[in-house]
Amino acid sequence: MIERAVDGVLIVGGGYAGVHTARSVRRAGRRSSIVDPSGRHDFVTRLAAVAGGTAPMTDSSAGLEEFADDVILGSVTAVRDGEVDLDDGTTLTADAIVVTAGAVPLKPPIPGIEHARPLRTEDDALNLRSAIEDHDAIVIVGGGATGVQLAGAIGAAHPAKTVTVVDGSDRLLVGMGDATGRDAERILRDRRVRLRLGDDVDEILPDGVSVAGEELVGLPIWAAGFTARADEFGLPTDDDGRVVVDRYLRVDGWTKTFAAGDIARHVTADGTELAMSAQIAVQAGEVAGRNAVRLLRGDRLDEARLAHRGWVLDLGGHRGLAEIGPVTLTAPFFDLLAPALHWAIDMKHLVETRGLAGLTDRPGA
Numbered sequence: 001m002i003e004r005a006v007d008g009v010l011i012v013g014g015g016y017a018g019v020h021t022a023r024s025v026r027r028a029g030r031r032s033s034i035v036d037p038s039g040r041h042d043f044v045t046r047l048a049a050v051a052g053g054t055a056p057m058t059d060s061s062a063g064l065e066e067f068a069d070d071v072i073l074g075s076v077t078a079v080r081d082g083e084v085d086l087d088d089g090t091t092l093t094a095d096a097i098v099v100t101a102g103a104v105p106l107k108p109p110i111p112g113i114e115h116a117r118p119l120r121t122e123d124d125a126l127n128l129r130s131a132i133e134d135h136d137a138i139v140i141v142g143g144g145a146t147g148v149q150l151a152g153a154i155g156a157a158h159p160a161k162t163v164t165v166v167d168g169s170d171r172l173l174v175g176m177g178d179a180t181g182r183d184a185e186r187i188l189r190d191r192r193v194r195l196r197l198g199d200d201v202d203e204i205l206p207d208g209v210s211v212a213g214e215e216l217v218g219l220p221i222w223a224a225g226f227t228a229r230a231d232e233f234g235l236p237t238d239d240d241g242r243v244v245v246d247r248y249l250r251v252d253g254w255t256k257t258f259a260a261g262d263i264a265r266h267v268t269a270d271g272t273e274l275a276m277s278a279q280i281a282v283q284a285g286e287v288a289g290r291n292a293v294r295l296l297r298g299d300r301l302d303e304a305r306l307a308h309r310g311w312v313l314d315l316g317g318h319r320g321l322a323e324i325g326p327v328t329l330t331a332p333f334f335d336l337l338a339p340a341l342h343w344a345i346d347m348k349h350l351v352e353t354r355g356l357a358g359l360t361d362r363p364g365a
Ligand SMILES: Cc1cc2nc3c(=O)[nH]c(=O)nc-3n(C[C@H](O)[C@H](O)[C@H](O)COP(=O)(O)OP(=O)(O)OC[C@H]3O[C@@H](n4cnc5c(N)ncnc54)[C@H](O)[C@@H]3O)c2cc1C
Pocket: 012, 013, 014, 015, 016, 017, 018, 035, 036, 037, 038, 040, 041, 042, 044, 045, 046, 047, 048, 074, 075, 076, 077, 100, 101, 102, 103, 119, 120, 145, 146, 149, 260, 261, 262, 263, 276, 277, 278, 279, 280, 281, 312, 313, 314
């Protein structure tokens, strides 16, 4: 076993929470190291557009060296307070660690689930993009934000293909307002996307999906949820496998280790659980990075005040949906604004994490 001490803050995972942790640490004048298997930051919020064919392939990632002082290539297999094990047998120790390893596609016990293509990483998106080009029909399981954005993008980029969205619920975008769900339905139907709502999937086939005994032929894609697998790392979790953190985002009962982003159970000030989203990962990463530095300095930690500000979805072809606070930006005018807003949020993320170079040297520019 090789043991290596890391100076400053050690960050596990270079996603939205990870790079915003690194930004916070840099702003506080401390050193950050990110350990990540790919060494790249995937722009997950752009992956539906990349996979569907409405955004260039170069829009999907950037090297992590742009975000942190040091990048350690490796996959973390276990986390203990103040140390992590890597898959190559190395143990990294640090006085402050922030775990931001995200989530992976859920794999419920549906027969044939292994046939469904996932969409979470840059590799997934690039593989899907070429598989979609090779198929005349596509069946997307899941009518949430990922499935709706992907269906919209495919419908916009490939109008001749048959796209079907399957969801067990009787409406799209459960978790968002009724008006937003109806708008999503309208935009997708305009694109000739078929909706098969209200019945659960019985089986995933190599070339289709069976729903209530009916076989829908097409490339099967899984967009029906993600799961954190924090228990695999030995972290204390809730029933959904998300890390339990205290109000400072420190792992419950631990002293040197924080968790932020999809891997952790985040709540608002009044205790309401927050959905997995990039905006919450960004807010939590900022707090965790700040608190990791405060811990190193022996300062009092800040309480996290995380808040859901709204949803902005890009459905490709200059159409989108937005719900900001209590306001739903609905058709016909506002759905044209939503993609611009989505783009502006992505650019803000780039500028904040990479500085102005993020704008001039941005992916796809
Ligand atoms: C297609 C799609 C579209 C989306 N669109 C939106 C949107 O428009 N708006 C929105 O708010 N949210 C959106 N989301 C959700 C959002 O992308 C996630 O909530 C966000 O990425 C969470 O950030 P994170 O840092 O927790 O995880 P991630 O961004 O997934 O980053 C996790 C990082 O951890 C690394 N990692 C994983 N395992 C290990 C390990 N064992 N050791 C070390 N590193 C590891 C990974 O390589 C990755 O870099 C979308 C999700 C998908 C899939």
